[in-house]
Amino acid sequence: MHIDLVDRDVYATGGPPHDQLAWLRANSPVHWHEGEPGFWAVTRYEDVVHVSRHSDLFSSARRLALFDEVGEEQLAMQRLMMLNQDPPEHTRRRSLVNRGFTPRAMNALEQHIRDICDDLLDNLSGEVDFVTEVAAPLPLYVICELLGAPVTDRDKVFSWSNRMIGSQDPDYASSPEEGSGAAMELYAYANELAVQRRANPRNDIVTKLLQPDENGETLDENEFNLFVLLLAVAGNETTRNAASGGMLALFEHPEQWDRLAADPTMASTAADEIVRWVSPVNLFRRTSTCDQVLGGQEIKADDKVVVFYSSANRDTSVFPDADVFDIGRDPNPHIGFGGGGAHFCLGNHLAKLELRVLFEQLARRYPRLRQTGEARRLRSNFINGIKELPVSIN
Secondary structure, three states, X not given: OOOOOOOHHHHHHHOXXXXXXXXXXXXXXXXEEOOOOOEEEEOOHHHHHHHHOOOOOEEOOOOOOOOOXXXXXXXXXXXXXXXXXXXXXXXXHHHHHXXXXXXXXXXXXXXXXXXXXXXXXXXXXOEEEHHHHHHOHHHHHHHHHHHOOOHHHHHHHHHHHHHHHOOOOOXXXXXXXXXXXXXXXXXXXXXXXXXXXXXXXXXXXXXXXXXXXXXXXXXXXXXXXXXXXXXXXXHHHHHHHHHHHHHHHHHHOXXXXXXXXXXXXXXXXXXXXXXXXXXOEOEEEEEEOOOEEEOOEEEOOOOEEEEEHHHHOOOOOOOOOOOOOOOOOOOOOOOOOOOOOOOOOOOHHHHHHHHHHHHHHHHHHOOOOEEOOOOEEOOOOOEOOEXXXXXXXX
């Protein structure tokens, strides 16, 4: 079988190449993939988890966690971001930002999220685009609430995030340079937010993160600004694309939509199945720190290693009937929020809460919701994204 797991045009037309990924899991689970540079494609659940949980063996900092190669100047700046750090630096940063993202703090947002969903759904009528009217605004409203930023700023955050993540998509950015420009604009926005909160503290996550912890540790200016940048992208893109991809999955499996409409309390297990099925983040990159063996393959120090969550989440050795979309699936040990270890998604509780509330409200209020046009996918091998999903409310 011809293997090309990074062709963005493939993702734009049909999503992740699940036929190739299934073949690799069965025949070459740790596979040398040609490219500039070539890399090891890790597709089996067990191996993805192993890589994720051993930062000492598979580094996020050496060549960053994103797939594309960058120059030395960008490497130095990007290593200040938590996503691109290894312990102990990552451990220190994570402990500082964890203060704002405890399960208790996230659960306290449920009524607010429910109100946001109600407001969004109240404004729907006739035929609309599910992405721009529902899936995109929800996490943006929540992020603005977390940051204590005006809700009127949500369109700026939306634009910056699209341009950074979609730099290879013609609808969002004309070049990778434009994506870098968006990152700089958001960085400056975060800096201004910090200036405001230091002058006028509030009861929000920004104020909390700017204050010293119990050991007197604080985030410096660069660390804080880069964390806001990461939150704006990770907190927006993942939830947004899980929501739109989940809605598409329910349209493609109408019997599952009927189950949810008949019992909206199934939204809890449905949220996990949606994350498994969609795998909004398709891949992350690591760099081998030493000569080692993985999946029977000899990996050299500094080799590029790429884990594919969309493949691991369809591994039949872990998920019975893995190619069946089942909103009642339980247990569901998906790794749509990462395979554990240092980089397990900080906002996983918040993302599941947003998805649970959204799909519960949708099922209660619009049981006859239907798709009226073709879904358009993001041209990205990193984010499994939906750009447009026409639906009818009536």
